[in-house]
Amino acid sequence: MTERPDNAVTRGGPEGVRSQTTAVPGVSDLGPKARRGGGDRSMVPDVEFTSYYGRPIVKESPWKEEIPAYLFTGGLAAGSSLLAAGADLTGRSGMRRSARFAALGALSFSMGALVRDLGKPSRFLNMLRVVKLTSPMSVGTWILSAYGPFAGAAAASELVGMLPESARTGPLRLAPYAGRPAGLVAALFAPPVAAYTAVLLADTSTPSWHEAYRELPFVFVGSAAAAASGLSLATSPLAENGPARRLALGGAALELAMEHRMERSMGITAEPLHQGTAGRFLRAAKALTVAGIAGSLLAGRSRTMAVASGAALMAGSWCTRFGVFEAGQQSARDPKYVVVPQRQRMEREGPVRYSE
Amino acid sequence: MTSLFEPNDLWGPLDPAADAGYGEDRPQRKGFFTDTSICIGCKACEVACKEWNDVPADHFDMLGSSYDNSHSLNANQWRHVAFIEQPAGRAPVDLGMPGVGGPGVGGPGVGGPGVGRPDADGEGDAESMDFRWLMSSDVCKHCTHAGCLDVCPTGALFRTEFGTVVVQDDVCNGCGYCVPACPYGVIERRTGPDDAKNVGIAQKCTLCYDRLDAGKRPACAQACPTESIQFGDVEELRERANQRVAQLHEAGVMDARLYGNDPADGVGGTGAFFLLLDEPEVYGFPPDPVVPTRDLPDMFRKASLAAATLLAGAAFAFVGRRR
Numbered sequence: 001m002t003e004r005p006d007n008a009v010t011r012g013g014p015e016g017v018r019s020q021t022t023a024v025p026g027v028s029d030l031g032p033k034a035r036r037g038g039g040d041r042s043m044v045p046d047v048e049f050t051s052y053y054g055r056p057i058v059k060e061s062p063w064k065e066e067i068p069a070y071l072f073t074g075g076l077a078a079g080s081s082l083l084a085a086g087a088d089l090t091g092r093s094g095m096r097r098s099a100r101f102a103a104l105g106a107l108s109f110s111m112g113a114l115v116r117d118l119g120k121p122s123r124f125l126n127m128l129r130v131v132k133l134t135s136p137m138s139v140g141t142w143i144l145s146a147y148g149p150f151a152g153a154a155a156a157s158e159l160v161g162m163l164p165e166s167a168r169t170g171p172l173r174l175a176p177y178a179g180r181p182a183g184l185v186a187a188l189f190a191p192p193v194a195a196y197t198a199v200l201l202a203d204t205s206t207p208s209w210h211e212a213y214r215e216l217p218f219v220f221v222g223s224a225a226a227a228a229s230g231l232s233l234a235t236s237p238l239a240e241n242g243p244a245r246r247l248a249l250g251g252a253a254l255e256l257a258m259e260h261r262m263e264r265s266m267g268i269t270a271e272p273l274h275q276g277t278a279g280r281f282l283r284a285a286k287a288l289t290v291a292g293i294a295g296s297l298l299a300g301r302s303r304t305m306a307v308a309s310g311a312a313l314m315a316g317s318w319c320t321r322f323g324v325f326e327a328g329q330q331s332a333r334d335p336k337y338v339v340v341p342q343r344q345r346m347e348r349e350g351p352v353r354y355s356e
Numbered sequence: 357m358t359s360l361f362e363p364n365d366l367w368g369p370l371d372p373a374a375d376a377g378y379g380e381d382r383p384q385r386k387g388f389f390t391d392t393s394i395c396i397g398c399k400a401c402e403v404a405c406k407e408w409n410d411v412p413a414d415h416f417d418m419l420g421s422s423y424d425n426s427h428s429l430n431a432n433q434w435r436h437v438a439f440i441e442q443p444a445g446r447a448p449v450d451l452g453m454p455g456v457g458g459p460g461v462g463g464p465g466v467g468g469p470g471v472g473r474p475d476a477d478g479e480g481d482a483e484s485m486d487f488r489w490l491m492s493s494d495v496c497k498h499c500t501h502a503g504c505l506d507v508c509p510t511g512a513l514f515r516t517e518f519g520t521v522v523v524q525d526d527v528c529n530g531c532g533y534c535v536p537a538c539p540y541g542v543i544e545r546r547t548g549p550d551d552a553k554n555v556g557i558a559q560k561c562t563l564c565y566d567r568l569d570a571g572k573r574p575a576c577a578q579a580c581p582t583e584s585i586q587f588g589d590v591e592e593l594r595e596r597a598n599q600r601v602a603q604l605h606e607a608g609v610m611d612a613r614l615y616g617n618d619p620a621d622g623v624g625g626t627g628a629f630f631l632l633l634d635e636p637e638v639y640g641f642p643p644d645p646v647v648p649t650r651d652l653p654d655m656f657r658k659a660s661l662a663a664a665t666l667l668a669g670a671a672f673a674f675v676g677r678r679r
Contacts, residue, residue, distance in 0.1 A: 052438060052640030053421045055428060061536040062545045082670035090674050119530015119545050119556025126510040126529040133360055134649055137533050138509035187670075191663035198662070199655045203507060203648050204536035210648055213655045217662035225666060247673040254665070332536065339637045342644040351644050352622040354368040 047268065049343065051335035058205045060332035066113040068325035071197050072227065072318050073113070074144075075220060077106035078194035079228020079251070081151050085187035086243055087236075088180055095244065097158050098235035100183065102228070104155035107148055136199040143196055147189035153182035194224035201328060207338055208331035209324075211269040215262035216324070218254060223317040225251025230292060230313030233299050233306045241299060241306060248296045248313055252289045255320065259286075267344070269337050272327040281323030288316035360653075367501045367650040369619035372627075376515035385519035386568060387627035388577065388585055389593040390493055391600060392639075393612060395584040397423055397437055397491035404579035405435045408564065412552040422489075428640070429494055431546035431559040435576050438639050440490040492630065492639050493585055495576070496521070496542045496561035497616055499647065500624030504534035504543045504558075506649040512558070519590070519627055520563040530556040539623065539645035563627070590627055600631060609633070615641060622646030 051057070061067075084099035086092075115124045128145070132138040157179030160172050168175070198220040202213035209216075229248035233241055259282075263270045272278050295309025331337040345352070364370045373382050406413060412432050419425055422439035429436045498520045505513045505521050512528035513521060523543075534543045535558065543560040546552065564574035572578070577587035586593060594617050604612035615636050616629030622645050636643045 050635060050637045052440070052638065053419075053424075055640060057541050057637070057640060057642050058539065059430075059535050059541040059544055062532040062547075078666075079670075082666070086670060086674040117532070119532065119558075120528070123510075123527075123529035126512070126527060127531075129527070130509070130511040132509060132511070134366070134506040134652065135509045135533070136652075136655075137507060137531060141509060191666045192659075194666055195659040195663040199652075199659045202655050203652055204533075205503060205539040205541075205645075205648050206536045209536075210651075213651060214658055217655075217659040218665065221662045221666040225669060243673040247670055250669045250673065254669075328536075335637070335640075338642050342642055346644050352646050353618070354364075354620040354624070 047336065047340055049336055049339040051339060054335065056333050057335045057338040058207070058332050060329045061204070061206065062119075063117060063325075065322075066117040068322045070110050070113040070117075071220070071321040071325065072223075073106040073110045074197055075194050075224025075317065075321075076227045076231060076314070077103045077110060077151065078147075078190035079224045079226075079247075080106060080231065081147075081154070081183070081186040081190040082225075083228055083232050083244060083247065084154060085183045087240065088183050090243070092236070092240040092243075095232060095236040095240045096183075097162075099228070099232055100151075100155045100158045100179075102231050102235065103151045103186065107151055110144075111148075136196060136203050140193075140196045140200055143189060143192045147186055147193050150182045150186035150189065154179055154186055157182060191221065194221045201324070204328075205338075206328040206332045207269040207341065208266065208272045209328040211266040211341070212262050212324070214265060215258045218258040219262060219320065219324070222251045222253070222255030222258060223320045226255055226289060226292065226313045227251075227317035229296075230310040230317070232310070233296065233313070234310030238300065238303060238306060245296050245299055248299075248309070249293060252293045252296075252313060252316070255317075256286065256289060259320070268340050269331055272330040272334075272337070273323070276326075276330055278323050278325075278327035278330055281319045281326060285316050285319035285323055288312045288319060292316055364624075366506075366652060367622065367624055367647055370500055370624055371519070372500050372502075372515055372624075373517055373519040378517045382517045384589040384591065385627060386563060386587070387498060387519075387590040387593055387629070388495060388563070388574070388587055389597050389629060389631070390495070391584050391586065391597075391631045392490065392492035393584075393600075393604065393609070393631055393633055394582045395437070395491040395493055396582055397439055397489075398581060399426075399437050400579040400581060401435045401493050401576035401585055402426060402433070402437060404575040405561070408567070408575035409434065409562070410553070411559075412549055414549045414552070429496070429540075429542045429544075429560075431544040432552075434495065434559075434561040436494045438490075438492045438494060440492075440634075440638060441487050442490065442634075443487050490633055490638065492632065493576070493580075494640070495628050496563075497540055497623070497629070498561075498563060498627030500619065500626070501647040501649065502623070503537035503539055503647045503649060504560075506647065506652075507533045507537040509533060516565055516568075518563065518565075518568055520565065520568075522562045522565050523558050523560065525554050525557050528557045530558065532558070534558050537648055539642055539647060593629075597629065597631060604631075622650070 080099045080103035084096050084103060087096035087099060115121050127141040157175045160175035195217045198216035201209040202216055204210055225247050229244045229251060232244035263273055273282055292309050292313035295305050295312060299306035299309050411434055414432055416425055419427060422441050424439045426433050426436055502521045509531060510527055510529055512524045516522050530545055532545050535545060543558050546555050546557055546559045567574055573587045577585045597614050597617055601612050601614055611633045613632055615632050616626035619625035
């Protein structure tokens, strides 16, 4: 709950656009002082709207940094499982090993973040009471429930394989044979793990999440591919990292291209992507991802370049997730992003009315 | 993907209780018609709601926004009375209508305090009345297509036999997804005070589910001294609201309009709807809300395509060159 009822209307455009509220005439007097520095810019030059004392209309999600961190690690796990399966099938054992461990590590972090974020963590398992197609969180929980055990089994098999022969007794002797099937099933569930989180954010009334729903899944899978490839570049033998370089390039390019397209399709709700914390994260994301792409071109020859470009790609993905998350939170705090798009739509098409 | 959902599952006109599986013997859908033109801003509804539902009073601030000191609908505020002071010059249409209870304006209550405007000829205390006061008691809308209910992953939010939407405190795990899902910003996760029950749990109006079960009116409607908050069968309330608007229009209050009464709107019509005297956003309502789940089939399609792209991209990365 915001304690600053008038903060929302102080965001003027570049020319000192006046945000209007008939509720409090005094509050509407916003001069050019309302302009922020840095990369802030207004997509729509002149916006007037009415609100109740500038207070938010929709509520921002109560989610904290655990959720964008989960968005990142979930993508990292999914991408790593794909790389692990590919490495397994093409005989790249070094890459396979690091990717399987990466998937399990990222997944464990994800689970911790998801539980920590709950208001009643002890009731985590209540998620498994129902299967609900209208709830992306329910769908996601079941996707993770299908993916997790297999990603875990693949990593466990890898771990057992590292034990000395004498220590592999009883059922442990079977473990190496379970690695491939488990890894392949994990790879099959991995893409939904990477993609559903976009629907999770988009299926809300948070303006800058909902309006992004057309492109966000592509941004997120691109970001997942870039992050996982980045980690693989940093942790795999140079001689095996060709696929990681190619996936890094493809993923990062997809992320950048779709993010650009997303900004253009969102109308006024794209503004928060350029403002405040979200703007800083997303500018950093672009710079890091571009640097990561450039570095990855040399990552086949130099260990240093492989590690540096891998780190840049991962950091870029991290910033993308935090930027998109934060942009939504910012858009929910400002009634402008609820009122103006709805008014614009009403002017264009009339009020939303169901027809057969 | 669309075929996963029945027609009108996600939006469009629907009897929500029947859709949820309640049989023919279910009661009529219940709701509120809040006629803001006769709200006097007494806040009896806020108090009655807190008393009956044991909602903690932890958020009472001097906000400097007219008589509004309860801020908003939130976890600890299930009724919220909005106060809007409008300078006469800023009013959308200068009605020049008679003041309180003027004769021959269509029966008692038409020119209620909410629509009190100075006479064109300066009769009475028009000099001091250079503004109009809008007051409105806001509440959960109990949408036909409720975003909060759609996205709840535990089934804690459910549709009652009365067609209302209620949280089961003992099932909710506090995931918080319902909070951003609501197009009206109603439901919220309770964060305090520390000694309150249900901290960490999503909280909102239940339309006094326990009172309905006992055949009583919700506490707010029971306490409302002007019957600005009317409780009843939604079908009947919609008719009553139409009559009231017609009555006000006849009396020259052309600003009067209904909000949430149309079953074809973006949330399939609300169980709690309103008569307003200005644009919805003046009262803090979204002007044309749509349940986010309306677009869910399209979202799943886009996400499936993205997932397929990732799978194909990863496969492609391993094809061809050896390193």
